[in-house]
Amino acid sequence: MMLTKRQKDILIYLCSKREYITIKQLAMKFNVSNRTIQNDLAFTDSFLSNSKVIIDRKSNKGIKVIANESEIFNLCQELKSLKYRTLDNYERLSIISLLLLCNPINTFEQLSNACGVSRQTIINSFQQVEDNFIKEGIKIHKIRGTGIKITGDEIRIRKYFESKLSKSIQDEVILSVVVRNSKLMEFDKIANEIIESVENELNVQFIEFMKIKLLLDYSLYRIGNGCALPADKCTNIKEIKDYKGYESIISALSNFEYSISDKLYFCSLFMNAKISDQYSDNLKTYRDSIDEARMISEYLFNKLQAIQPLAIDSKEHFIHGLTLHLRVAIYRIRNKIPIHNEFLTQIKISMPLIYEFTKKELLKCEKEFDIAFDENEIAFIAMYIGSAYENSFKTESRLAVLLVCSFGIATSSILKTKILQAIPECNIIGPMSERDADDYLSKNEVNLIISTNEYQVKDIPIITVNPLLFPEDI
Known part of the structure; x- marks a missing residue:
């Protein structure tokens, strides 16, 4: 789901308010009609569907963002980092065409939601889409109360999909919208x-x-x-x-x-599919049987296991999925096909630990495999790893971080909030004193300790920070 600039601005505005705001007030603020605001809020609801932030609605009071301060802060950072762009006409027409091909039934509302535009915009564009289908011998049927479906010769339909896909295969935006809103990957x-x-x-x-x-x-x-x-x-x-x-x-x-x-x-x-050349003789012999994408995937999995174990039964699923992604990335790199990741800044902010881990480990792979991953590719790979962790963690999906701070409650609370804002992947335990920390560690395990003092513990990484948490600490 993509947001328009106004929808993004509405969310940021709501996050800045602590009281309920009426639809009328929002309409006046953004100089649009009440109906337009209601439509925009429907889009923002979809955008927030996978987050912990919700828009609360109360009759006679209005709407208000409900979440804790850390979640609101993270959302605002994410929204501000998003590079706003609308789909151009070609992208919109391509998405409409592919969704018609990839879903048994579509509605104008579904198409408008997928493209992030109004229903009327889709209707205005539809005649051109329909004309293109007719040229290919494919009929479009608009069924009242049901939706839009296509019929025609099966070979013609599949060949038309081949044609549309060939023109869109390098466009991450088109593909991501189509995959999210269709049955394409059902099998x-x-x-x-x-x-x-x-x-x-x-x-x-x-x-x-x-x-x-x-x-x-x-x-x-x-x-x-x-x-x-x-x-x-x-x-x-x-x-x-x-x-x-x-x-x-x-x-x-x-x-x-x-x-x-x-x-x-x-x-x-x-x-008609291209196949790879034979691996060069100077590579290690075991590469003859295992492709480099899988080798890198296995390497990353093993490194991740040392930090935060994934369930063993998820290993093959994780490696297989990452291998598929890496094959495509390596193909782009080898063939000098540039790619732009419009979520790059957002990924760096929302999952800094995973991004930095991915970047660090892929840099180690560059010399071994003669592959230079740029930050756009790294961010896509980090997205996959982050998604896999969300779905496959053995226990808690966040790093268990013990916060040891001997300062007062106010300072400790501020420090904890700042850490959560900077590194939302962490599950902060504490803050607590060194004595309490010793007792806690005798009964529990943690992945990392952040301390404001020179605290010493065997076998657990410790980061010493200033209680005010300066940028260099982060």
Whole structure:
């Protein structure tokens, strides 16, 4: 969910107020109608859906942001760091087209929410989208009370998706919006299994991994929704069967129960996919059997285990997912394809420990693998790691940090608040005196100690800070 500049400003304004604000007051403040404010608030509700900050509504009083000071501070920092941008017309048309292709039913409201614009803006753009579909022989049906759906020749529909994806594959904004708002990756696990099976059978690695995966995702989505290719419907059958890897691919697909027409179509996708060159001879011999993306993933997992263990049963899921992401990143780096991460500043602020960990460890990998990760790629990888930790921590998803401070209650409380604002990943225990800390540590485990004194404990990292927590301490 993306916010417009006004929606972002509304949230920041609400965060600055401690009293309830009426819709009318907001409308006057931002010089728009009451209805526009209500629509904007619907967007902000969606934006806040995964946070601990909520917008409370009370009749006859208005609305108010409800959260503790630390959460409000973090939200404001995040909002201020967001680089505001609206989708341009091309991006909006691409997203609308892809969502029509990737969902059984869409509504104008759903499309407007996905694009972060009004329903009327979508309606105004829709004729151009519809004309493009008609040119491809695909019909758009607007069903009153239900929504919008497409029908047409299955090959034409899949080929049109191929065309739209090829033009959008390097646009992170378009892809992220489509993935979040569609059924595209509903069969992602099976797509990964198919690719792995074909790679093993052909003894190759597909370097345009994300593209081939999304094309398979889409085919599987269509099949899952009752749109399998009819017998002998796949085009270029002779060309496919003449492909030197045809029999190997069919063999790799033997464990997957799809029609021969769909398997032939899968073959056509793999035929056109680029494969990697052989690894150079001077690399370590074990790289012959394990690709570098997986090696880096395993390295990062092992490093993370030393800091905050993940559940063992989540190891393979974590490594597999990170490997898929790294393959795409490495492909971009090797082929000098630049990428812009518009969430870069936000990631640095919202998850500083994870970002710095990722940056530090990937720098170590650069010499070994001859890959230079820039900060945009690092931030995307940090996002994945952060997400995996949220879902897979064995116990508490935050670092257990013991705060040892011998100063007064007021100073200690301010120090704790500042640490939480600077490093929200931490679960602060305390503050407490050195004597109380000794007693606590005799019965409990922590990952880190932050102290205002020269406190000494074996086997636990200790950071000594000024009680006022200067920037250099952070």
